[in-house]
Amino acid sequence: MHCEYRQKIALFADGELASAEQQAVSSHLGSCPECSAALLELLEMKKSVRLAGNRFSAPLELRRAVQDKLRVRKTPVAFWQWGLAAACCLLVATLGFMAYSREQRQDTVIASLVDQHVIALASDHPVDVISSDSHNVKPWFQGKLPFTFNLPELGNSPFSLIGGKTVYQRQEPGAELLYGIRKHRISVFIFRGQAGSTKVVQDRGSSFTVEHWTEGGLRFYLVTDATGEDADQLASMLKEANRL
Numbered sequence: 001m002h003c004e005y006r007q008k009i010a011l012f013a014d015g016e017l018a019s020a021e022q023q024a025v026s027s028h029l030g031s032c033p034e035c036s037a038a039l040l041e042l043l044e045m046k047k048s049v050r051l052a053g054n055r056f057s058a059p060l061e062l063r064r065a066v067q068d069k070l071r072v073r074k075t076p077v078a079f080w081q082w083g084l085a086a087a088c089c090l091l092v093a094t095l096g097f098m099a100y101s102r103e104q105r106q107d108t109v110i111a112s113l114v115d116q117h118v119i120a121l122a123s124d125h126p127v128d129v130i131s132s133d134s135h136n137v138k139p140w141f142q143g144k145l146p147f148t149f150n151l152p153e154l155g156n157s158p159f160s161l162i163g164g165k166t167v168y169q170r171q172e173p174g175a176e177l178l179y180g181i182r183k184h185r186i187s188v189f190i191f192r193g194q195a196g197s198t199k200v201v202q203d204r205g206s207s208f209t210v211e212h213w214t215e216g217g218l219r220f221y222l223v224t225d226a227t228g229e230d231a232d233q234l235a236s237m238l239k240e241a242n243r244l
Contacts (some may be wrong), residue, residue: 002034009038013118015207015225022207022225027183029122034067036122043115048119109169110210110221115210116167117223120178127178137164137177145173147192149218152237158182159223159234184226186234193219211235216242 004027011017012025029036120126129140134151142148144166154161162178167189174191193214209231211222215238222235 003032004037006038007033009035009164011040013042013115015114017207026121026185026225033156039122040119043119065156082172093189110212112169113187113189113221114208114210114223115149116189117185118178120176121185126165127176128165131164132161133170134161137161140164141166141175145175147218149175149190149216150241151177152234154237157233157237158230159186159237181226181230181234184224184230186222186226188234188238189223191221193217213239215239216244218242 002100005025008021009027010018012022015022016026025035029039074101111171129137131137134153138149138151139165151161158181160180162180162185164175164177167174167176169189169191172191174189177188177190179186187192209222209224209226211220211231213220213235220235220238220242222231222238224231
C-alpha cells in the first residue's frame with residue numbers, strides 16, 4: 001500500500017506545492033523511507049536530464065535571423081558591405097550565445113543546489129559535522145576546502161546552526177551549512193568566487209526561496225522554504241560576517 005504523500009513527491013521536488021503543503025511533506029520525509037527513496041530516485045533522474053541538456057544548440061529563431069541577414073539580396077551589394085553584415089551577425093550571435101550560456105549555467109547550478117537542499121530535508125543524516133557551535137563547524141572544513149569563510153554569531157537571532165558538510169558543484173568543492181528556523185531548514189552553499197563583487201540574485205518564483213550573492217571572494221547560495229524575510233535576515237548576517 002502506497003503512502004498517501006507519495007503522489008506529492010514530484011511536486012515537492014519541483015517546489016510547486018503551497019508553502020503549508022511543502023512544509024508538511026518536508027516533515028513527513030524524515031519518517032517515511034518509501035517517500036524518501038522515491039524523492040532521491042526522482043532527484044537522480046532530474047540530475048541526469050540536466051546533465052544531458054548541458055550541450056548548447058542555437059535556438060531556431062537565432063539561426064533563422066542569421067540566415068535572413070546572409071541571404072543573397074536582389075540588388076548588388078559591395079563586397080565590404082557583405083563582410084560588415086556578416087561580422088555584425090556573427091557579433092550578435094556570439095553575444096546572444098554568451099548571454100544564453102551564462103544564464104543556462106546559472107540556472108543549472110541553482111537547480112542542482114535546490115535538489116541538494118531537498119536531499120538534506122529527506123536524509124536521516126543531512127550533515128557530516130553536527131554542532132550548533134560555529135566554532136566547532138568552521139574548523140571542521142579546514143583542509144577539506146581551498147578557502148575559508150566566516151560564520152555569523154547567531155546570538156539572539158531566531159536561527160540555529162545544525163551542522164555542515166562538503167559538497168561538489170562541477171567538481172568544485174564547497175561547503176553546505178544547514179540552519180534551522182522554527183520548523184524550516186535553510187541550506188547555505190559556499191564556493192570560491194571573485195573578490196569585489198556584491199551581486200545579489202533572488203528567485204522567489206516557487207515554493208523555495210533562492211538567493212545568490214558574492215562577498216569577500218566567495219560565492220554564496222541560500223535555499224529554503226522559509227519566508228523571504230527569514231532568508232534576507234540570514235543572508236545579511238552572512239554578508240556582514242564575510243565582508244572584507
